[in-house]
C-alpha cells in the first residue's frame with residue numbers, strides 16, 4: 307500500500323490544531339494529531355519541509371521502519387517539535403493499518419483489557435467553597451475522579467488556580483504574564499483538600515496539578531501535608547527535567563506522583579519508571595512520537611508498576627485523544643485518562659467514535675482510531691497565532707508556568 311499524498315491541515319475550531327492526513331493508492335486515508343500548543347507552525351514547517359517529501363511513495367504498512375527512519379534518520383533526535391511531527395505521521399499510519407484490517411485500533415494492539423476506562427475531569431474555584439461546589443457538580447454528573455485547583459489568597463489568577471484563567475492561549479497577542487508565590491500556594495492547597503474530604507467524603511478520587519512550580523523539597527513537604535486526604539496523585543510537582551529530584555520527593559511522601567505531559571521520548575521517562583519514582587506516566591500519543599513509542603513506554607511502565615495516564619487536555623486534537631483511548635483500553639497497566647470536554651466546534655471538525663458515560667470513556671468500535679476530519683469545515687477556522695502564558699515570581703524572576 308503506497309503513500310500517494312500527505313496533507314498538513316491547520317485549523318482553529320476554538321483553538322489551533324495541526325493534523326496530518328495520509329492518502330494511499332488503495333483509497334484508504336488516516337489522520338494523526340501533530341499539535342504543539344503555542345508552537346504549531348514549527349511542527350508544520352518540520353513536516354512540510356522535511357518529512358512529507360520523503361514520506362510520499364513509501365509503503366504505508368511499514369510503520370515501524372518509517373518511525374525509525376524519521377527518528378534515527380534525522381541524526382538530531384528528540385525534542386517536542388520533531389516528536390509531534392513524527393507522532394502525527396505515526397498515528398495516521400496506525401489509523402490506516404487498522405482500517406485496512408477492518409478493526410478498531412485497540413484490537414491490533416492486542417485487544418481490550420477492560421470494558422471501559424476511568425477518566426478524570428477538572429474543577430477549580432476562586433475560593434475553596436467554589437472549588438468544592440464545582441467538584442460536587444462533576445460528582446453529580448457521575449464522574450468518579452476530579453482534579454481540584456483553587457485560587458491562592460494574595461495572588462492574581464494563574465493557571466491551575468482559579469476560574470478566570472484556563473490554559474487557552476492568549477490569541478494574537480503577546481504571552482500573558484502571571485504571578486507566582488510558592489509560600490502562599492503551599493499554605494493554601496492543603497486547606498482545599500481538607501475541605502473537599504470534610505464535605506464530600508472519600509468516595510471520590512481527587513487529583514492535583516502543581517504544574518512544575520515547586521522544588522523537590524517543597525514538593526516533598528506538600529506531598530506530606532496532603533497525605534491525610536489520600537490523593538489519587540500529585541501531578542508535575544517539580545520541573546519535568548528534574549528527574550533526580552523525584553528521589554527526594556519519593557523518600558518523603560506516600561502521596562502518589564504523576565509526571566510526563568511534556569516528555570518526548572522513552573528516555574525522558576526511563577529513570578523515573580525504572581526506579582519506580584512515579585506512579586503514573588502522563589506521556590501522550592502526539593508528543594511522545596505516536597502510537598509506536600507509546601506502546602513501548604506503556605510496556606516499560608508496566609514492568610515497573612507504573613500505570614498509564616495520558617495527557618488529555620483540550621489542546622491536543624480528538625485524533626490524539628482517540629489514539630490514547632485505544633492504547634488505554636489495551637494497556638494492562640492502564641491507570642486513568644484525563645478528560646477535558648472539547649468545544650462543540652472542535653467536535654464538529656473532528657467527528658469521532660469515542661464515547662463518555664458514567665465517568666468512563668471508550669474508544670468505540672469504528673475501524674481505525676475512529677476520529678476523522680471534516681476538511682470543508684476545518685477551512686472555515688483559520689489559524690491564529692497564540693501563546694501559552696509565562697509566569698514570574700512576585701519580584702519579577704521568570705518562573706515555571
Ligand code: CS2
Nearest residue numbers: 343473515517567618619621
Ligand atoms: C495541564 C495542561 O492538562 C493538564 O494537566 O497541565 O492543561 C497543560 O497546561 C497544557 O496542555 C499546556 O498546553
Ligand code: MG
Nearest residue numbers: 515541542567
Ligand atoms: Mg498537567
